[in-house]
Amino acid sequence: MVATHLEPCMSESATKAPPESDSLGGFEVETLAGTASVEITGTPTNTARVDIRMDGGRHWVFGVNDDTAALVMVxxxxxQRVDDELPNWIEPIIRRTGLEGVEK
Structure with missing residues (x-):
């Protein structure tokens, strides 16, 4: 017996790998606390994300809602996740990414 047609056993969505996050840009900036690296990531189906990392220190993660950044975690x-006040120098860095500012 020879098979002439094989039915797919998995749906297309089950066989496709999820899209990876793409870097949309980044830069480094000197702050009063040291050097901060800023990276903007996202995919066409996912809202952008902004990460601000201090060398050997804190890491702020922001989600993007419309044209503003919303703090997700520090x-x-x-x-380890911590609750922390945003330093004064964060909002000007967020504005350099093209966003209007940080959601209060």
């Missing part, structure tokens, strides 16, 4: 140097 991580310490060990990668």
């Amino acid at each position: 991580l310490n140097q060990n990668g």
Whole structure:
């Protein structure tokens, strides 16, 4: 017996890998606290994300809502989530990405 047609056993969505996050840009900036690296990532189906990392220190993660950044979480140097006030220098950095500012 020879098979002439094989039915797919998995749906197309189950066989496709999820899209990876694409870097939309980034830059480094000197702050009062040291050097911060800024990276903007996202995919066509996912809202952009802005990460601000201090060398050997804090990491701020922002989601983008319309034209403003909304703080999602702050991580310490060990990668543990912490509650932290935003330093004064964060909002000007967010504006350099083309966003209007930080959601209050």
